[in-house]
Every structure is written in structure tokens, then in C-alpha cells.
Amino acid sequence: MPLLRTINIQNNLIEQIPNDTFRDCHQLISLYLHNNRITDISRDTFSNLTQLHTLCFSRLFYHLRRLHNNEISTIKQLAFVNLPSLRNLYLYDNKIQSIESYTFVNMTNLYELRLHNNEISTIKQLAFVNLPSLQYLYLHNNELTTIVEYTFVDLPSLYHLDLSGNNISLIEENALGNLTHLSSLTLASNPFNCDCSIIPFWSWLIERASIGTSAKCGDGKFIISLRSAELDKCNPDNCQCFNGGKCIPSGDGKVVCDCIGQWTGEFCLESQCTTYDCGFGNCFVEPINGTAQCVCDNKQPTYCPGKQFNLCD
Template structure:
């Protein structure tokens, strides 16, 4: 990790000037003297540095990361980095390289990551192979490379990432791929090249962590060329601006001759989809069919017992049963979100998925008058359920009784009708995260959260409390284990001082975008070391007795409040300058009054609130007149008393 002095290099560079040689342009040949010698991490991008010589960065012998993005570098001379044995990452992205010396990278014994994106390279022979024996990632995207054949002496044995995206590679030969055989479980990216041919046997017996052929028009070319290869993740998706060939059953027969764990086919069309289409999918563990224009999956699919994760988002289903879930009995993760048609949940459509742990049904227009036991029955292992951004759902008592192992429940932006007087979340003893933001709930229902003994994170953003007040008796008494509470945009104007007395584990509370004043801060008295967000409220004056509550918090956000910057608020203004280190977004903590200081940052405000000479004069006159009046009153009283003896 870089020492502290290296953290100031950006600020130093802003004021730095380069040594100049006689030329029409200024060229940096050495880095500024003000840059510390101990710098390890240097981002030098967008400076004008047409050549790199052996003296350019020679003083920075501790460099481990060097970013020279878009420095207009044309020439990299011999031994340019000889003084940097610890350099592990070199970024040359966006430089129009004309010449790189064969020994340019002599020196960095630990160079692991080299970025040559958008450098105009057309041949891999351009890259100096000397001293790259430890190279783990090579990024060559957006160039003019047409062949992936490396020079004979180029060390590829330690490569883990090789990125050729957006080049001009259209054909892969056996000879090309032979140069990559020393690399095992490589992440190889051909995205955006539109491969049109692969020589038979080119990938034979090769094993990849991932292979990306995104944007390829004819996938039959890809399947036909990957015989006898082993691939953990095969990305074959396309993009909306590319017209791809329709996929048919015959095309997928080649999958039987290769080993693939995860496959992505997003945005492709299927012709004559049937159960035989999936005949060679039996070894897949993950399948992504996002936006494949599917209206249903065929029944009778056999052998897909290994599939754990299925993504069917942005398709055209009308009912959940149309996915024929029984064909995938081992699923643990199912994503069907953003469906283009309104999706009906039906009854028991997922009842064969006894191992399902995560279910995402968000953004589908789902509505149900009685949710969700009938629709989600026989999902005893479900841990995460997302029903956010749907149509109104009616929740009865114990609405999720069939999913007792839920740990996360997201219902954000789905209007909820709580039909029963008791909590719809009872029996969810393991639930830790509950998102009820913008559900138009009556948050004054003190029984709403009953039955959640382990709830840690609660989001009630955008819901409403009666009369804008959180009373002493409220729904939070049921969830004493809470650590994170979000109550932003709830139209709150007041909080009872004892409203949060049952919450002893809080680490974060968000009360932003309400109408709270400083009087509500008293309700936070028991919190210590929390992240307290009071941004965008109606706080004007913070009295002295409230300041100790703020002092005991870890981080406080008071931005966008109409703060008073007169002597009436002098105690807070003084406290602010003493505690600015714990104030979040302090640049937006500004004065609203008086008009002369409106919009001024509190850090720029200096008030003199002592008594002036004129004030002292009038005070003396006032005291003198008061004393004279008192003496006169005493004399008048004694005279009156004497006359009435």
C-alpha cells in the first residue's frame, strides 16, 4: 500500500510544471520535483508526454502503479522503466504508439497488468516480449489486431486475462490458439469482433475460465469451433444494434461435444423452440436468456438437473407457469424481472423448486389481492425474495408463511394493502433485510413489524406517519435488533423523545428530506457512534443542550438545512468549526439567514457576538435609570407609610 505522502500527488500535479526543451510544444521529459520520491501509485494521465525515456520517471523507484492514459505518447525508448523493479501495473491506454523499444519494459520484474487499449496496435509482434514472464493480464481492446498469434518467445504461461474486444479478428486458426495453450483457465475476450470462422480443433483440449464472443452474428461458427474444450463461462450474447441469426435446435447439438458450466444468450431469437433445443444443455449450471423474446419455455425438457441459476428477464411471459419450472428441479437462483407483459403469478407455478434460494420477480406489473402463500408454496429454502416495482399486493396475516427461511424481502415501490390487523411478516424469524420504501403504508400501525426478531435493516422511505409524528408507542418497539433504519421522505415534522428507546443497536439512521426541527434531535439521545443523516430538513437553530447528542455520533449530515447564521445560533456555529471532521457533505452546510449570508458555507462565517461599546453604554444607562426608579419607589413607599401611621 502506498505511503501517506503518495496520497498528495494529485494535488501536487495540479500545480506542477514540466521541464521544457526547445520545441514548438512543451514536452515533459522529467516529472515535477515536488512529487515525493516515495510515490507508489501515480495517475499521470492527460499530460503531454510524447516520449518516455529512461530518466522520465527514474526518481520514483517505488512505483507499483503507473497510469499514463492519453498522454500522446509516440515513443517509448530503451530501458524506459529500468528504475522500477516493483512496477506491477502499467496503463498506456489511448496513446498513439509508433515505436516501443524491445527493452522498454526491462526493469519491472513484477509487471502483471499491461493496458494497451486504443494504441493503434495491429500486430502482437509490436509488444516487447522481454521481461513479461509474470504477466497476468493483457488488455488490447479497440485496436486493429486481426490475428491472436503471439510471437514464439512471448510468455503466455501466467496469463489469466487476455482482452481482444473490439478489434478486427474474424478467424481463429489452430496455430493462433497454440500460442495460448500454456495459459490455463484463461479469461479470453473476443467481444465485438464478429468471428466468422474457427479452424476445427483450434480449441481442442483447452480450458478457459471465460470465453466471450459477444456480438457474433452466426453462433453456429462458435459452437462448431469449440469441440472438446472446457469452459466455465461462455458469453454469446448480442446487442440491440446487431441483427443476429435465429437460433435453432441443430445449432446447439455442438454443445454436446464441449463442457460448459455457464452460458449467456441474451438478445437472441429462438426458432421453433422445443424440448429438443435443450438436449445438450444438460451440463449447464447457469443459463442467461435475458431478452430472448420468449413467451414460454417448452414442457418436457429433460436432463437439466444440474442447472442452478436461470435468468429469464425482459421476456414476454404472461404467467409464471409458462416457464415450466419443473424442468429445472435443482434451481437455487431464478430471475424473471422486467417482463414486457404483465406477469400473473398463478398458483404453485414454482412448487417443484424445493431448493430455490433467491427469486427476483421485480418490475413485472404483478398484482394479487392475496399474496403470497398460494403463489409461493413449497419454497421452503427461499432466502431472498424481490417483488419490488409491481402493482398493488394484498397482504394477509403471515403472508409469507410458506417461506420461513427468508433473510431478505424487497417490496419497494409496490403498493401494499395490509388486510389483517396483525403483521403480514410474522413467522419470518430469520429475516434481516426488509425494504418497504414507497409502499404507501400506514407506518403508524404499531403491529406492522411484529414477528421479526432478527431484523437488521429496515427501509421505510416514502411512507407516512399519522400527523407527521413518530409517537412514543410505535412500530419500532417490535424490532429491537435494528441496526440500519431509513426514514427519509416520510413527511416527518416531529419525533417523540422516547420514540426510539427500544433501538439499542443502531449504526445508521436516515431522517433526511423531512420537515424536522432541532427539537426532534432529542429523540436521538441514546444513539452513540452512529451515522446520522439529517440532511434536507427544517433545522434552523440548534440549541446548546442538543449539541452533546450530535457530538456522540460518528458521522452527521446536516446539509441543505435552512440554518440560521446569527448570534442566536452561535453555540452551534462554534461547535461546527470544532467538529467539521465528522460532518458529511459539509460543503453543502450553508446559511439561510440572515439574507446577507444566504448561501454562504458555514466554514466561511465569522460572527462577533460580544457586547459592543454602544451596548455597554445603553446597559449602564438602563441600570442607572432602574436604580433611580427603585430608590424613588422606596422613598415613596416610606413616605406613604409614615403618613398613615
């Protein structure tokens, strides 16, 4: 069926799509699979569908990938890697529990991705990679508790992100990356833990002011209304140290961060190289013990003072 353009097999009892089912459908543009009982999607399910995309007619998008209202619980890594022309991907109202790293990768024309109303509790780092055209990402009404670092990176066009209606208590530093075009961030109905662990995300919100304003602490207070003094409290149950640091009790009854490697500062967020003066030399962090050292240019050794571990001495 090399000339087939549209396949509509919605509203059936399909439970599985064997690999290479659409192997010879090289010209396929429209594929409707919603309201079935599909439970698994693998990398080869949609192989060779390089022309699959959306049809724009009178400024109305007809979404050509519809996998919603199935019973999908598992999506393999690189499941959609063979769909370079895809613009709209609907996976909502399923039973997806986790998003693995590199699940959505190199889909350079993807414009909208809907994953809401699932059972997603985990999104691994780099689940969304090289999606330069993605503007709308819906993840509301899932079971997320933590957004780990590097979850949303390499998404230069992302305009709207909906994370409302989850159980999110923490968004880690660097989780939102450089989302320079993000204009709408919906975070309502999430019980954020508003202690020292929220400082990186709180700072991120304060810098942007107009987005993420719906985010609230577990006690109902808006995160953007918090003052830095309110975030100084740490206790063993909710203290958050970054970059491998651990919370340990101090002598005055408080909890402090015990940092490792190159990291220092109150929350282990500062690299030793940021304050380590090497003059005209370069700061180098020893990979085993994390000690900062100076690597000097032989042309100007006099202006590379270093400190205890100066390699030029």
C-alpha cells in the same frame, strides 16, 4: 425436467405463470423472471421448488429470485410458502398495492426481501411471520401512511429496515415488535404527525437513541428532538387513543381518551390489572365488560384482598 438447475426467461413479454409450471423442477436452484409483464403470483406458482436458493461464490451473492421490473399488482397469501430454501426475494419496481397477512410466512432461510418502488399503501398485520433469518427489508418509495401494530414481529434477525420515501404519519404501538437486532432504521421523507398519537413511537425511538434518527415531523422537526411537553396537545382531528379508545372533548376545550374494556390511562395504554392489587391472587379481566377482578388461591385467601369485584368474597 427433474435435473434442471437454472431457468432464465427474463426480458420477455410473459404476463402469467400458470400454476405448477415448475412442478417437475425439483432440483431448480436459479430462476430469472425479471423484465416481464407478470401481474399475479399465487400460492402454487412456485410449488415444489424446495431447492431454490442463492449461490455463494467468492463471497458474492447471486440472487436467484428476481421478479422485479414486472407489472405485479397482486400477491396471494402464502404465495411463497413452498420455498423453504429461498434466501433472496426481489419484488421491487412493480405495481404491488398491498401486502396481505401471511404473505411472507415460514420462509426460514430468507435473508433479503426487496419491495421498494411499488405502490404499497397497506401492510396488514402479520404479513411477515416466522422469518428467523431475514436481515434486510426494503420498503422505501411506496405509498404507506400508517404502520399498524404487529406489522414487523417475529423477525429476530432483522438488521436493516428502510421505510423512507413513503407518506407515513403514524407508526402504531407494537408495530415494530421486539426487533432486538435492528441497527438501521431509515425513515427519511415521511411527514410524521407529531402530536399525542406519536408518543409510543417517540418513546421507542428515545429508548434506542441511535436508530431512526432521520424521522421528522411534518413541520421538519426531528422526532428525537421533541420533548414530552410538546406531545401533550391533542385535537379532534389528530388525537390518537389506543386499544379501541375514542377521542372525546373535555370541558376545558381539550380532547381526552374514552377507554373501553380493561384499558385505562391517558391514552388507553394501561391495563387495569397493572394497578389492581390482588395480593397473592391473580388479576383477571372479565371478557365482556373488561372489569378487573381477583381470582384467589384457596391456600392463601387472606392475602388476596381484591376490591369491589373480589371473587373470593
